[in-house]
Amino acid sequence: MTPLYAQVKSHILDQIRSGTLTAGKRVPSENELVTQFNISRMTANRALKELTADGFLARVPGVGTFVREATPRTSLIELRNIADEIAARGHRYSSRIEDLREINATPNLIKDFEFKSASPLFHIAIVHEENGMPVQFEDRYVNPFSAPNFLKQNFAEQTPTAYLLALLPADELEHNVEAIMPDANQQRRLKITNVEPCLSLHRRTWSGGHVVTSATLIYPASRYALYSRYNTGAKPQ
Amino acid sequence: MTPLYAQVKSHILDQIRSGTLTAGKRVPSENELVTQFNISRMTANRALKELTADGFLARVPGVGTFVREATPRTSLIELRNIADEIAARGHRYSSRIEDLREINATPNLIKDFEFKSASPLFHIAIVHEENGMPVQFEDRYVNPFSAPNFLKQNFAEQTPTAYLLALLPADELEHNVEAIMPDANQQRRLKITNVEPCLSLHRRTWSGGHVVTSATLIYPASRYALYSRYNTGAKPQ
DNA sequence: TGTATAAGGTTGTATATACAGTATAGTGCG
DNA sequence: CGCACTATACTGTATATACAACCTTATACA
Known part of the structure; x- marks a missing residue:
């Protein structure tokens, strides 16, 4: 059984890979992920935080989370x-x-x-x-x-x-x-x-x-x- | 004011740098950090998790957290x-x-x-x-x-x-x-x-x-x- | 018109709690 | 003595909650 936070990460990565989410686009906020996946905000937070640490996303306090420019x-x-x-x-x-x-x-x-x-x-x-x-x-x-x-x-x-x-x-x-x-x-x-x-x-x-x-x-x-x-x-x- | 988890990270990094904690040594468990710093376990968990992601520590479920070999x-x-x-x-x-x-x-x-x-x-x-x-x-x-x-x-x-x-x-x-x-x-x-x-x-x-x-x-x-x-x-x- | 204020959404941090999974040490039984 | 079981410690995951900081937008006011 894969953990919930990993499922959310995969879901977002899939969207980036498939082109549904492109560079600069806004990804769902933590609260939106909460209702979308029926999880707690801390779990959504972990998924977004780790994707940020991995270099895929960039977060701006008070504004939102965005897909980072894909650097080859x-x-x-x-x-x-x-x-x-x-x-x-x-x-x-x-x-x-x-x-x-x-x-x-x-x-x-x-x-x-x-x-x-x-x-x-x-x-x-x-x-x-x-x-x-x-x-x-x-x-x-x-x-x-x-x-x-x-x-x-x-x-x-x-x-x-x-x-x-x-x-x-x-x-x-x-x-x-x-x-x-x-x-x-x-x-x-x-x-x-x-x-x-x-x-x-x-x-x-x-x-x-x-x-x-x-x-x-x-x-x-x-x-x-x-x-x-x-x-x-x-x-x- | 620096966040609590960052303070804990610095404290452990200081000990690694100063030689108090050497490679292979066991670092305090999450619960030990809880009593030592009067913080919650989730905060201690974050500090240890991030130090692990940064490559300084290695964690083994059921055993403990250890200082990793210094990378040449x-x-x-x-x-x-x-x-x-x-x-x-x-x-x-x-x-x-x-x-x-x-x-x-x-x-x-x-x-x-x-x-x-x-x-x-x-x-x-x-x-x-x-x-x-x-x-x-x-x-x-x-x-x-x-x-x-x-x-x-x-x-x-x-x-x-x-x-x-x-x-x-x-x-x-x-x-x-x-x-x-x-x-x-x-x-x-x-x-x-x-x-x-x-x-x-x-x-x-x-x-x-x-x-x-x-x-x-x-x-x-x-x-x-x-x-x-x-x-x-x-x-x- | 310009400026201050308020409201609401967003991320960042911190806590308390719970349960699951894993490794180890010790205990008791055959 | 050897083996199974149990208690314990530790990490991993997940939730609910709270407050702070920050940004944007709308509103009220001078």
């Missing part, structure tokens, strides 16, 4: 599923798998995965699309000891990130960001016509002390920015 | 002084101030600083050099209400970051990373001869609920990469 940003801190992000913007997600097989680790990959000797690895190359437009090229290697059934998954249904996160909780992350000029191969995959700089995000993910996966994600700069925000826990004033 | 935050996460970084590499740091004055906030800057109306702002443009070679171009705006004496500082002695950090602790950060092609102005300042992509890091810093400073830092890609690694604190087994 991806979080550096959290691991987010790109399919969900695109859906949250009310857009259509699709993907094109360009490679999916077992390979032998190169010396660099052995180092990446902290292996002591040569080992097989799973590899996937996949292009993520938003409304048919490529927005991310994912080049990922996976530890076969951590996810032995990786190759058998249907990645048209579920992204590699979603599958791996459901299988193994990520307890440590490493990110490395660079600005690059895409090579001919990457340009073709991302359907870049005029040459533009891209963000290259290299991410390693640990679970239980082992490197589970190592991925290079390439974003065309004009279509994506990486975003992170957090509380440092420093003394408030 | 680097470069992208931590605020570092570039002069210190360069000195740590045994190289010579120098800087060239290109602008330092009061300006009027543009609409975009008003939004950045969460102002309600037009306001003056301080601006500094400074090129940081390592062994005489430009390695970062810093374009920074500063809230005059937070740092009224900013313009009077000697930034040949102390970087703007160092001055602001000493004056006001950063309790919240926002980063936005993009890959850009530098314009002619930026190329000249960074002494880039052949055109190469750059990392653009936009950072906003909060202190006491106010945006203290908003800075755009530009790194020539071939000379810098941004790195972060941290523990997500997923399920403490």
Whole structure:
């Protein structure tokens, strides 16, 4: 049984995703949600407060709660599923798998995965699309000891990130960001016509002390920015 | 008057910072906080819930609330002084101030600083050099209400970051990373001869609920990469 | 016309209370 | 000794209520 506040959150998120509620629109007030869902105001308050903390809504005391501008940003801190992000913007997600097989680790990959000797690895190359437009090229290697059934998954249904996160909780992350000029191969995959700089995000993910996966994600700069925000826990004033 | 739940949050954060509460240690239960602060359990619950959402605590139903492993935050996460970084590499740091004055906030800057109306702002443009070679171009705006004496500082002695950090602790950060092609102005300042992509890091810093400073830092890609690694604190087994 | 006031709606905070779910420690029984 | 049960502590969720702060709009008044 999902909690009431979560049901209200889903309901509002669905409306944002479906386009019923667009950026700037006013969402129902707490009291309106009370009568609409037959819940208490504190429950409605929790739903709206959490959606605000998640960055979907903005609240103005004395005025109302509004849908925030959808910023095509991806979080550096959290691991987010790109399919969900695109859906949250009310857009259509699709993907094109360009490679999916077992390979032998190169010396660099052995180092990446902290292996002591040569080992097989799973590899996937996949292009993520938003409304048919490529927005991310994912080049990922996976530890076969951590996810032995990786190759058998249907990645048209579920992204590699979603599958791996459901299988193994990520307890440590490493990110490395660079600005690059895409090579001919990457340009073709991302359907870049005029040459533009891209963000290259290299991410390693640990679970239980082992490197589970190592991925290079390439974003065309004009279509994506990486975003992170957090509380440092420093003394408030 | 700061709200009660915020006071409780500060109290617990203080104990974590001071070392009274270390990683893995148990924090007072909701009921213990009730008697300790003479508040209701819902208020204690809010404080602990928000500290959990901020990543400082982990809660286990039926057991208790615990301090999470300190996240090893680097470069992208931590605020570092570039002069210190360069000195740590045994190289010579120098800087060239290109602008330092009061300006009027543009609409975009008003939004950045969460102002309600037009306001003056301080601006500094400074090129940081390592062994005489430009390695970062810093374009920074500063809230005059937070740092009224900013313009009077000697930034040949102390970087703007160092001055602001000493004056006001950063309790919240926002980063936005993009890959850009530098314009002619930026190329000249960074002494880039052949055109190469750059990392653009936009950072906003909060202190006491106010945006203290908003800075755009530009790194020539071939000379810098941004790195972060941290523990997500997923399920403490 | 301009200004002060009042009313009503909205969010923000705080309390008291209740019940459910989960983990642990202890107790008693076979 | 081992196992089932129970009591207890803790978090998670939900409700009803209250008051404060804030904003907008309508109204009354000078």
